[in-house]
Amino acid sequence: MPRPKGSVYDGVACSIDGCPRPARKRGWCLRHYKAWERNGDPVAINDFFLRTPSQRFWGMVAPADANECWLWMGTKTVAGYGMFRRTTAHRFAYEDMIAPIPENLTLDHLCRTRGCVNPYHLDPCPREENARRARAAAAAV
Known part of the structure; x- marks a missing residue:
């Protein structure tokens, strides 16, 4: 689902080094934001499937x-x-x-x-x- 126009992060990439996804919350993409919500760390690896x-x-x-x-x-x-x-x-x-x-x-x-x-x-x-x-x-x- 596309973001509403006028978002604070329009056109800005995720602030995590090497992540090309668009920033959504706190300057992070949704993947890194959800990792931060779960683990308190936006770059924590979810090892569930490992x-x-x-x-x-x-x-x-x-x-x-x-x-x-x-x-x-x-x-x-x-x-x-x-x-x-x-x-x-x-x-x-x-x-x-x-x-x-x-x-x-x-x-x-x-x-x-x-x-x-x-x-x-x-x-x-x-x-x-x-x-x-x-x-x-x-x-x-």
């Missing part, structure tokens, strides 16, 4: 002790399960830290916290066993 999927994943988990729930801070389903890269976050965590999940098994949250991605709180089991445990936990409440 990190591995595992690094990006664990950056979205609330820090906690090994025996506590590790809560997912990213996108969640309506039911409260975390989502990451087109799979549930707890599945990604388990496969990243423990092992691949056999096709005929699901992961049961032993802690009963749907947003938990602590792989030591997850138990691979058949779907029927997972459902039985869920009913037993609901009846105990």
Whole structure:
């Protein structure tokens, strides 16, 4: 979308050395202005896409002790399960830290916290066993 005529920066290039983009705010182009908004530095490199999927994943988990729930801070389903890269976050965590999940098994949250991605709180089991445990936990409440 073109800038309105009469802008303070009409025809002025971004003030960051080597950047040919037009200045929009604070004398910077929008790319450098947004970097300044995010990081406090207009030339800070956004390394999000340079990190591995595992690094990006664990950056979205609330820090906690090994025996506590590790809560997912990213996108969640309506039911409260975390989502990451087109799979549930707890599945990604388990496969990243423990092992691949056999096709005929699901992961049961032993802690009963749907947003938990602590792989030591997850138990691979058949779907029927997972459902039985869920009913037993609901009846105990």
